[in-house]
Structures are given as structure tokens and as C-alpha cells.
Amino acid sequence: MNRIRVAVDMDEVIADTYGAMLNWLIDHHGAQWSAEALSGHQLFDVIDADVAGALRTAMHDGAFFADLKVIDGSQEALSTLAARCDLFVTSAAMEFPSSLGPKFLWLRRHFPFIDPLNIVFCGDKSVIATDCLIDDNARHFARFGGQGILFSSPHNVQVTGYPRIDHWNEALAILSDTFPGAL
Amino acid sequence: MNRIRVAVDMDEVIADTYGAMLNWLIDHHGAQWSAEALSGHQLFDVIDADVAGALRTAMHDGAFFADLKVIDGSQEALSTLAARCDLFVTSAAMEFPSSLGPKFLWLRRHFPFIDPLNIVFCGDKSVIATDCLIDDNARHFARFGGQGILFSSPHNVQVTGYPRIDHWNEALAILSDTFPGAL
Numbered sequence: 001m002n003r004i005r006v007a008v009d010m011d012e013v014i015a016d017t018y019g020a021m022l023n024w025l026i027d028h029h030g031a032q033w034s035a036e037a038l039s040g041h042q043l044f045d046v047i048d049a050d051v052a053g054a055l056r057t058a059m060h061d062g063a064f065f066a067d068l069k070v071i072d073g074s075q076e077a078l079s080t081l082a083a084r085c086d087l088f089v090t091s092a093a094m095e096f097p098s099s100l101g102p103k104f105l106w107l108r109r110h111f112p113f114i115d116p117l118n119i120v121f122c123g124d125k126s127v128i129a130t131d132c133l134i135d136d137n138a139r140h141f142a143r144f145g146g147q148g149i150l151f152s153s154p155h156n157v158q159v160t161g162y163p164r165i166d167h168w169n170e171a172l173a174i175l176s177d178t179f180p181g182a183l
Numbered sequence: 184m185n186r187i188r189v190a191v192d193m194d195e196v197i198a199d200t201y202g203a204m205l206n207w208l209i210d211h212h213g214a215q216w217s218a219e220a221l222s223g224h225q226l227f228d229v230i231d232a233d234v235a236g237a238l239r240t241a242m243h244d245g246a247f248f249a250d251l252k253v254i255d256g257s258q259e260a261l262s263t264l265a266a267r268c269d270l271f272v273t274s275a276a277m278e279f280p281s282s283l284g285p286k287f288l289w290l291r292r293h294f295p296f297i298d299p300l301n302i303v304f305c306g307d308k309s310v311i312a313t314d315c316l317i318d319d320n321a322r323h324f325a326r327f328g329g330q331g332i333l334f335s336s337p338h339n340v341q342v343t344g345y346p347r348i349d350h351w352n353e354a355l356a357i358l359s360d361t362f363p364g365a366l
Contacts (some may be wrong), residue, residue: 032282062284088310094299100283101245116277117307122301127188127271129328130311145312 005130010091014074041119062098073168094123192318193274197257228347247282256351277306
């Protein structure tokens, strides 16, 4: 059979954008939010509007995305996947256009084994033609033609209806369950 | 029926990258190539290797893509298409990563009616899930799941096997022939 085509989201799935946003909030507003306050919510829905505006302004500087931490286990898992399937990274970068260049360079630095031709920056992921999409935002699955697989993040703890990956060290097993014989 | 989804390539289809490359060659090397020498060939296949290298270096500066001319008739045609179908612009920008930001801003400036979420930067267009793709490079059609429609450019004059658009003023008629009743 043909190799399956797997698309992997970037922010909060392989790049710790969420951690960088929390650190920015602590650095600039001395504020901290409890795990309870954040659980089940997008960060931008929990913080005050003026703070959210300042954070968005900071994120419109591409440098915000240049030094994100790598999500634990993602390099090992994606290295394995790249050898066994057609692997794409898809990032909805269009909200912060100046992140496009830094995101591309970040991927080349931390995931050099991913073919640069397989990097996709888009806004509407329904335009992606792959067999599955691993993403922390289930809203991308609504019109996506393949199988959505949820990657756990504090904001999506209550979301059900999709296979879920809590840590990259279980990704291969979950993909093998979802696509028997394909990996 | 659902609105059809149409993807449109950027370079040499709505942005005159080819013209900018020719102008760069004339400005920097005083050289000119005849229409006969260019017909049926990619520009990079016709010019000397050292000149090609210098041109690629120039194109790695994102500014090269900031002020491209708009291809004649593309704004009017895409404005009409945007109202009648789900319109995406897909650019294989990954060869020149520093073009990502300038290309996004160019699109916002010259095609403000295109939803920024419908802008897709990728390398391998087989990952695009639309009903058709209007592109000057037929190589993108090989693994594309929809209908390829060729947009004429000097390098593709001998390519056959696809509907062909010579000028944007005939695009709507050709799309209507290809997808009866859809527009």
C-alpha cells in the first residue's frame, strides 16, 4: 500500500508556544494563572483584554517564535514517522505573518529531517490533503477530509470524539491502532 | 451543491516573478535572451550556471518579491472567483524562505479580498485539497488530487493534457466548461 500521509501541527504540538506565552505573561505582568483557570480554555479567553492585546502585539514580532522550546519527545517521534510515512508539518501561521520566516528556520533547526517541501503554512487546514492531522485544536477537524487526532493541551482536556495523544512517546502506537498495517 | 474550491498559484500566474527575473538579468548582466531561447524552457535552465547562482542569491533576499507586478487581469478575475467559489492562493515559497513575509504582504496589498486564512505556502502541492489548481507548472498536477489547469507561461508552451488559460479574461469561461454549473 502507499505510505500514509500524516500532517502534524506546530504550535503546542511540537513547539511550546503555550509555554512561551505563559512566560511572557509572567515576565511582563507578574501574573500567574492556576492550572484550574486554564484547563479547558484557550489562554486568550482567560486573560484580560488589554493584556491579550499586549501579548498579541508581542507575538506580531516574529522573534517571539524564534526560540520556542521543543515539545518533549516530538523530535524522536517525528524522526521515526518521517521514515515510515509521508510527513508534513502544517502551521496556521497566518494570524502572525511575521512568524512565517522564524517558524521555517525553527523547523529547519530542530527538525532537519523534515523535507522543507513538506512544510505547509496555511490558515484553514481543511485545505490539507493528508490521511490524518495531529493537532491540539479540534476545530481544524470539522472540515478536514482525513482523520483528526487530538494532541493534548490544557485547553482541550474536555474535547472528545477523536483519538488522543497525551505524549509523543505514545504517538506511534495510536497511529498504528488508527491505521492498522500502515506504519 | 457546495461551492467548488479553487487554488491559484502565485508566481507567474498572478505575480510577474518571471518579468522581475528577466529585469534583474538585464540590469545586472546586460544580457537579453530571445523569445525563441526562452520558449519551452525554465529560465534557470537557459542561463549560465554562475548567472543562475547570482540570480538565486538575489531572490533569497525577500525584497525581490516585495514589488512584483500584478499579472494582467488577475485582480478582476480573482475578485469574481472569490465571490463564486472558495478561493485559495497556494505558493511554493519554500525554495526562498525569506519570500514568505513579503509574499503575504504583497497578497494583502494587491488582493485584499482574498481571506488571509486561504493563503497557503507549501512546497509539495499534492498536499492541497481543492477541486482544481491553476498553475504554470504542470509538475504540480502529477500527484494533485483535483483537476490541474495550466496557466500559460513561456516555459510551458509545449505542455498538453490540461485545460489551458492564456489570459485571466478567459479563466471564468474555462472554469465553467471544466466544472459545468459550479460557478
